[in-house]
Amino acid sequence: xxxxxxxTLLRMALTFFVIVTLVFLVTRLTxxxxxxxxxxxxxxxxxxxxxxxYALDRPLxxxxxAFLRGFTDGEFGxxxxxxxxxxxIVAERIWPSLQLLIAxxxxxxAVAIPLGIVAAVWRDRWFGSAVMAxxxxxxxxxxxxxxxxLVLTFSYWLNWLPxxxxxxxxxxxxxxxxxxxxxxxxxxxxTRNAMxxxxxxxxxxxxxxxxxxxxxxxxxxxxxxxxxxxxxVVGLKLAGLAASGSVVVETVFSWPGxxxxxxxxxxxxxxPVLQFGVVAVALAVIVINMLTDLAYGLADPRMRxxxxx
Amino acid sequence: xxxxxxxxxxxxxxxxxxxxxxxQRAALLIGLALLVLAVLAPWLAPFDPDRQSLIARFRPxxxxxxxxxxxxxxxxxxxxxxxxxxxxxxxxxxxxxxxGATLGLMIGGTLGLLAGVVxxxxxxxxxxxxDTQIAVPFTLIALFVLTVFGSTLTVLVLVLxxxxxxxxxxxxxxxxxxxxxxxxxxxxRCAGASPVRIALSHVLPNLxxxxxxxxxxxxxxxxxxxxxxxxxxxxxxxxxxxxGAMVGVGRDFMPTAPWIVLVPAALxxxxxxxxxxxxxxxxxxxDVRLRxx
Numbered sequence: 089x090x091x092x093x094x095x096t097l098l099r100m101a102l103t104f105f106v107i108v109t110l111v112f113l114v115t116r117l118t119x120x121x122x123x124x125x126x127x128x129x130x131x132x133x134x135x136x137x138x139x140x141x142y143a144l145d146r147p148l149x150x151x152x153x154a155f156l157r158g159f160t161d162g163e164f165g166x167x168x169x170x171x172x173x174x175x176x177i178v179a180e181r182i183w184p185s186l187q188l189l190i191a192x193x194x195x196x197x198a199v200a201i202p203l204g205i206v207a208a209v210w211r212d213r214w215f216g217s218a219v220m221a222x223x224x225x226x227x228x229x230x231x232x233x234x235x236x237x238l239v240l241t242f243s244y245w246l247n248w249l250p251x252x253x254x255x256x257x258x259x260x261x262x263x264x265x266x267x268x269x270x271x272x273x274x275x276x277x278x279t280r281n282a283m284x285x286x287x288x289x290x291x292x293x294x295x296x297x298x299x300x301x302x303x304x305x306x307x308x309x310x311x312x313x314x315x316x317x318x319x320x321v322v323g324l325k326l327a328g329l330a331a332s333g334s335v336v337v338e339t340v341f342s343w344p345g346x347x348x349x350x351x352x353x354x355x356x357x358x359x360p361v362l363q364f365g366v367v368a369v370a371l372a373v374i375v376i377n378m379l380t381d382l383a384y385g386l387a388d389p390r391m392r393x394x395x396x397x
Numbered sequence: 398x399x400x401x402x403x404x405x406x407x408x409x410x411x412x413x414x415x416x417x418x419x420x421q422r423a424a425l426l427i428g429l430a431l432l433v434l435a436v437l438a439p440w441l442a443p444f445d446p447d448r449q450s451l452i453a454r455f456r457p458x459x460x461x462x463x464x465x466x467x468x469x470x471x472x473x474x475x476x477x478x479x480x481x482x483x484x485x486x487x488x489x490x491x492x493x494x495x496x497g498a499t500l501g502l503m504i505g506g507t508l509g510l511l512a513g514v515v516x517x518x519x520x521x522x523x524x525x526x527x528d529t530q531i532a533v534p535f536t537l538i539a540l541f542v543l544t545v546f547g548s549t550l551t552v553l554v555l556v557l558x559x560x561x562x563x564x565x566x567x568x569x570x571x572x573x574x575x576x577x578x579x580x581x582x583x584x585x586r587c588a589g590a591s592p593v594r595i596a597l598s599h600v601l602p603n604l605x606x607x608x609x610x611x612x613x614x615x616x617x618x619x620x621x622x623x624x625x626x627x628x629x630x631x632x633x634x635x636x637x638x639x640x641g642a643m644v645g646v647g648r649d650f651m652p653t654a655p656w657i658v659l660v661p662a663a664l665x666x667x668x669x670x671x672x673x674x675x676x677x678x679x680x681x682x683x684d685v686r687l688r689x690x
Contacts (some may be wrong), residue, residue: 102525120547231640232645244655366538
């Protein structure tokens with residue numbers, strides 16, 4: 089188990105390092121890193137200080153080391169627009185994003201897993217096909233179109249729900265629905281396939297043959313074995329989907345989270361904010377992936393030995 | 398003496414059509430129709446998609462009060478013809494998707510083939526890059542690169558081309574590695590074929606079917622990414638029409654002029670639905686295990 093944890097940690101650190109390096113290289117490919125890092129509107133004196141700090145007058149290698157030093161110092165630069173530390177701006181956005189994410193993931197787990205099981209058990213009945221058709225819709229409808237349709241229907245035509253911000257519980261309904269739609273579709277498909285694999289196993293037939301009630305066999309023996317596979321997708325696939333989903337959903341609903349911040353800073357060309365935001369979200373996704381890997385290892389004794397993938 | 402004629406063997410396209418269910422046939426027809434519309438857009442569009450007209454702003458589609466003859470699907474906030482913009486937008490969206498998916502196929506396919514045929518350290522390096530790519534949401538990368546280098550069409554195509562390369566690489570590597578253990582490769586090697594020859598003329602031809610499937614699925618993913626980026630204002634820049642950007646801009650006028658949003662949204666749905674259905678269908682056909690189930 090310890091070796092699995094170590095290997096996972098090492099892989100995570102490596103991935104993170106690669107991303108930071110790529111971000112650095114991309115920013116230096118633009119031709120004028122001074123403008124990129126510092127922006128306009130600084131006094132000549134401040135400019136000199138910052139140029140020295142980021143080693144912008146030195147060779148690329150020194151600049152790279154200075155860039156990495158920023159991460160250890162907690163010094164990520166100032167926003168071009170707000171002239172405040174970037175880390176502070178991003179930190180303010182974490183909680184709203186997290187609230188939305190928690191809401192979406194809770195809805196996803198509550199809806200997708202039961203429906204996935206039902207779709208597997210009743211795969212030959214109309215209900216099973218209906219569930220799969222629903223999964224297809226959730227998968228094929230782009231989230232920005234779903235968001236626009238919901239706003240059109242519930243905010244403008246019916247006048248029931250507010251469009252912008254996160255002030256009340258009502259504000260959560262549409263963003264949560266849109267963000268969880270794609271997640272539900274992915275998790276539902278996956279739960280169904282994992283259950284189908286398990287349902288075909290010999291021990292399921294044995295359990296039924298010895299007279300256990302079907303519901304108990306499906307939930308205890310079936311889900312008990314399928315959830316390990318399900319778990320592996322929750323982290324890996326859902327983290328990525330949620331990250332890109334948040335960007336769209338937060339922008340459409342003016343949600344004061346990190347996703348909205350990323351798009352805003354991209355449009356305003358506020359490079360320091362965008363750069364730090366991208367790295368921060370990437371780190372979050374990587375950490376979630378790592379935790380999933382570890383949980384997967386804990387849940388499945390075969391994985392603890394390592395190597396067997 | 399009677400001559401018995403064997404019934405002519407149906408061609409592959411005919412066979413596909415016979416196998417398909419109603420939904421798949423509909424998807425195929427809609428997909429083809431959209432393709433024809435996109436190709437013929439310059440001849441079909443009644444107006445120049447970028448031509449503005451102040452007196453013809455916010456006109457609803459024909460059949461609604463205030464409609465302006467000639468503008469079948471109405472006009473947008475600058476008086477541009479929505480049908481024309483929709484057709485040109487569809488054309489650009491499909492073109493970008495085709496270019497992006499081809500680029501991804503070439504990049505990912507080459508790397509996957511290299512990993513599968515050469516093996517060893519090359520394989521470890523390439524698959525390490527694949528794992529890294531999977532761990533990072535691509536939307537973030539696209540956002541960052543487009544902002545830094547500017548949203549020109551060239552940058553956009555490159556970004557879209559990088560999207561999904563890891564899927565191609567994974568599929569090609571796995572399949573190539575499996576093929577490499579088979580006797581016919583061994584025979585080719587004994588006959589003195591070079592690794593390049595083995596890769597290109599013995600392994601590659603066996604990868605066509607999984608690659609076609611992945612190409613189709615990748616097309617729909619790229620269309621989603623491109624329209625999302627354009628919707629956010631980071632993809633194709635105005636005034637050029639793409640479907641995503643039309644939805645993004647039209648969003649501001651939804652309460653009074655919902656058709657500005659609804660027309661491009663409907664087109665995007667038609668495109669992604671038909672391609673997704675076709676992709677799923679091809680995948681199920683290629684997956685023999687699934688077919689038997």
